[in-house]
Amino acid sequence: MLRNSRASYGTVAIALHWAIALLFFGQIALGYLMQAVADRPRLQFNLFQWHKSFGFLVLGLALARLAWSFSGTRPQPVPGMPRWEAAAARAVHFLLLALTIAVPLAGWAIASTSPLKIPSYAFDLVVVPDLPLARSDAMEAFWSQAHALLAYGAGLLALAHAGAALHHHAARRDATLTRMLGLRRR
Ligand code: HEM
Numbered sequence: 001m002l003r004n005s006r007a008s009y010g011t012v013a014i015a016l017h018w019a020i021a022l023l024f025f026g027q028i029a030l031g032y033l034m035q036a037v038a039d040r041p042r043l044q045f046n047l048f049q050w051h052k053s054f055g056f057l058v059l060g061l062a063l064a065r066l067a068w069s070f071s072g073t074r075p076q077p078v079p080g081m082p083r084w085e086a087a088a089a090r091a092v093h094f095l096l097l098a099l100t101i102a103v104p105l106a107g108w109a110i111a112s113t114s115p116l117k118i119p120s121y122a123f124d125l126v127v128v129p130d131l132p133l134a135r136s137d138a139m140e141a142f143w144s145q146a147h148a149l150l151a152y153g154a155g156l157l158a159l160a161h162a163g164a165a166l167h168h169h170a171a172r173r174d175a176t177l178t179r180m181l182g183l184r185r186r
């Protein structure tokens with residue numbers, strides 16, 4: 001089933017969720033790593049281009065997910081979930097959805113405000129134009145800090161979110177995780 005139902009997620013939402021989750025954690029690791037190889041400028045330059053490319057991919061997938069989630073049904077919380085918990089989960093999902101868009105946008109703003117004017121290649125295929133922002137060292141430093149703060153903050157929130165999903169699976173033994181895996185829990 002492609003679309004969500006009241007009881008579960010459809011194939012499109014499941015595929016987008018896991019692709020974005022994997023890429024997002026990968027991007028945090030890559031972002032951290034590329035800062036650590038400043039003594040190897042050629043490697044660092046290549047890692048930056050991969051980081052930008054996968055970042056643009058996350059942005060595209062996250063916008064597709066936003067459009068998809070607004071165009072269809074939102075699955076109801078699993079039966080028996082307390083009301084406060086359902087409200088907290090909804091707030092966290094909303095924040096994560098927003099952060100998967102805000103983090104790459106802030107990264108794009110770094111490249112767009114940097115006085116170095118290094119073009120952003122997406123997978124060596126196309127040059128992605130810069131955002132229309134003023135270039136200066138101060139603006140680059142601002143967006144660099146905002147990008148790092150939002151990325152690490154989103155990473156921590158996503159870890160708590162994953163922990164909650166595992167808790168539902170292992171301790172509560174409900175269908176929260178299995179329905180996001182496209183499986184049916186007996
Ligand atoms: C899912 C998307 C992304 C995630 C999770 C992410 C995450 C990160 C992280 C964790 C760092 C290291 C921050 C630090 O330790 O100071 C970083 C750095 C960086 N990211 Fe991203 N990023 C994403 C997308 C992008 C995009 C789309 C671009 C540009 C088009 C970009 C450009 C950069 C740049 C230029 C730096 C180095 C910043 C500096 O020199 O301080 N990022 N990113």
Ligand code: HEM
Binds near residue numbers: 017
């Ligand atoms: C191993 C890591 C992860 C696990 C185990 C996990 C698990 C889940 C589960 C079980 C749901 C369904 C919850 C429900 O029905 O109430 C869900 C939904 C969601 N998750 Fe994750 N997740 C992980 C990583 C991430 C990451 C990294 C992000 C974003 C940065 C994310 C964003 C979302 C969002 C926005 C939803 C709401 C449904 C949607 O729009 O796709 N998740 N997750």
